[in-house]
Amino acid sequence: MTPVQAIIAKEVRCYFVSPIVYVVGGVFLLAFGLLAESLVTAIGVYAVQMMQMQGGPAQINLNELVFRNLFSGSRLILLLILPILSMRLFSEERKLRTFELLLTSPVRISELIAGKFISVCLIYFGMLALTGVVPLVLALFSDFDWYPVLTGYLALALLGSLFLATGTFASALSENQIVSALLGVGILFVFWLLGFLGSLLGDTTMGHIVSYISFMEHYDRLVSGLIDTRDLLYFASGLALMLFLTHQVVDSARWK
């Protein structure tokens, strides 16, 4: 077992022993479920109205009306809860002085960050997999196109990973877990607002740049079923940047 694998195994184990994964997972599944339920109920009411008006079975596009809204709405849930999931990664080690053990073991800082980041991603992907119940149940009673649903899940996975990388960075900044979580949410919120600013600026060079920096338009494109390498590149580079910054913060102890 390599050091990275050892760190992943230890982190996942610690997550399941502590209540955090159950609380965060529970809140995420509950929020996701409630959102899905309210969307489906609203569509149901709409469908009945359509039927009464047209006098026959209504054509309802579940992809447009349910999944797109569901995935868009999940953004906010992720923004609020993922930094809570990642807040302990470095803060707790610093607080409990176990950081000294890790930094005096023959493990590279990059291996340390990789192990921690992969472990929290695994937890998140597990949570995401559980939400698969929603499309599976809907598939039993209705007909929809699976392709945009899958790209939507890809978007959720990429966005979540980016959020977790940001959260990992925030965690490296503070010894206090609450501060780390708030920092993470704060950084993500700024990028969220940049998306709005970009759309306000509209079709100008500045507008394009600002919109590109925010995760909003990249996410929306993926959710709409469009896989563009530019968006994939955005998430990959954002992830790399956040993990690089984490590396710099952790390594800063080494500066003279």
Place this chain on the structure above:
Amino acid sequence: MIDVQHITKRYGQHTAIDRVTFSVAKGEVLAFLGPNGAGKTTTMRILTCFMPATEGHAQVAGFDCAAQPMEVKRRIGYLPETPPVYQELTVTEYLTFVGRLRGITGPNLTSALDQSISRLELGSVRHRLIGNLSRGYRQRVGLAQALLHDPPVLILDEPTVGLDPKQIIEIRELIKSLAGSHSVILSTHILPEATAVCQRVVIINGGRIVAEDTPEQLSARLRQSEKVSVTLKSPPQDCETKLRGIPGVLNVFPGQSNGTFLIECTLGRDLRDDIARCIVSNQWGLLELRTISMTLEDVFLRLTRHEEGLPHSVEAAS
């Protein structure tokens, strides 16, 4: 095995350690003695590559701490001030994790684990969560972690803190048994510990080494005078003055309890006979008379209290 040359560590304006130089031979046990905030932990952190020195060089087992940290880390077992344990893991899980971090796998890991657990008598708690263990057990888990990969160099920051007296003796025995095959640096405020376990003592204060020698030599070198303690049954007001009158007596101080006096005499002269005669002839009622040798504790206090009149030989040693 360990060679430290003029290392300095500054945090902004504050200088934590200032041009510290010392070395530890293979198989030697060295005690780092000093009050809180003297720079013991900082020195240890530099040696374990947790942080770099601002200036100077440190070498462990022939590898430079700044240039080849991985090689140094592989050869060091480190117990920080607070045992670095994860409360959510059991003792076995924790030690397995530490072993894997250090690249020990398979049957080697199992045997290293068993050896370390039996060495520190953790067998009865090996499947319990560390969070539920007492301070003493956590300390021992921390030590087990440091010994797990049988490193040639051990750096122990206050290894006996939080242990009960029986455990303290056991840990000291363990450290003594490591001498010869391992180079050990341990920091402590407990002076008898340094005397009991170590061949050499480095006293550090305010970030600087103020003395370095064997425990016996240190106390011998710092002894400026012979001290005699007497206890009298009925000392009159003027007995201090009369005692001072004895040729060779430098000073007389009242002791802690009533009727006890500390008499400082010129180095190399045994005045017990003269003192006794003076007391008996004046009929003050001699109850006790004994010489006091300077303990390491006195040496330590003398060196770390910024007292006037520090012997030049000691300053020269630093």
